[in-house]
Amino acid sequence: MGIPANTRRADQARRQDRAIHVYEILRVAGIGPAPRRTGPTWRQFLHAQATGLLAVAFLHVDTVLLKRLHVLVFIEHGTRRMHLGSVTANPTAEWTVQQARNLALSLGERLEGVKFVIRDRGSNFTQSFDAVFQANGTRILRTAVQAPRMNATCERLVGTVRRELLDRVLILGEAHLRAVLAEYQVHYNGARPHQGIAQRVPRYQTDTPPPAMTDLDIKRIHRNPSSAA
Secondary structure (H helix, E strand, O other): OOOOHHHHHHHHHHHHHHHHHHHHHHHHOOOOOOOOOOOOOHHHHHHHOHHHEEEEEEEEEEOOOOOEEEEEEEEEOOOOOEEEEEEEOOOOHHHHHHHHHHHHHHHHHHHHHOOEEEEOOOOOOOHHHHHHHHOOOOEEEEOOOOOHHHHHHHHHHHHHHHHHOHHHOOOOOHHHHHHHHHHHHHHHHHOOOEHHHOOEOOOOOOOOOOOOOOHHHHHHHHHOHHHHO
């Protein structure tokens, strides 16, 4: 049997009273909040290490038939380049590890520049998943419990994909979701400017602005959209 609602409310009220009581005692005594320990803040760390940071999170999508699908999303902090894993209805730990291996193969030598991987504490992320990156000397940074802001860049990417794509398209199934995500990834990495990298697009990783597109370039992309990647 569960705890009655009135009992839960009474317990919550007592906890709040105790918290207020402790706060008042410290305030009267002139004791403020505990000072921050030495070292950079989390924001300062992310800014300083952006070129070597890779973040990962899950994106879930509900189809028109009310089937929930899952996609593993990666983003490089320094360039804002997005990488997508496969699509599955059952994201097991083994499946998640395979997506990490696929990304490692895709990055190739660039994986050596990844110094940190930020992930949450979900059960899908196992030691085998971490080992894929740790083999190259990468450190795994796990976010605190119920602290999505610690992985804000990747969470913002998930929100962007929802607002710009998934909220505007009815997804029929796994094959359909793979197709629309692949097309959006081409746009996101090759044409969409990002405020975090001075309005550049992820494919250009230097301060040099992208070259102006000619009429021939535009016609080529219309004929073959995948060439814009």
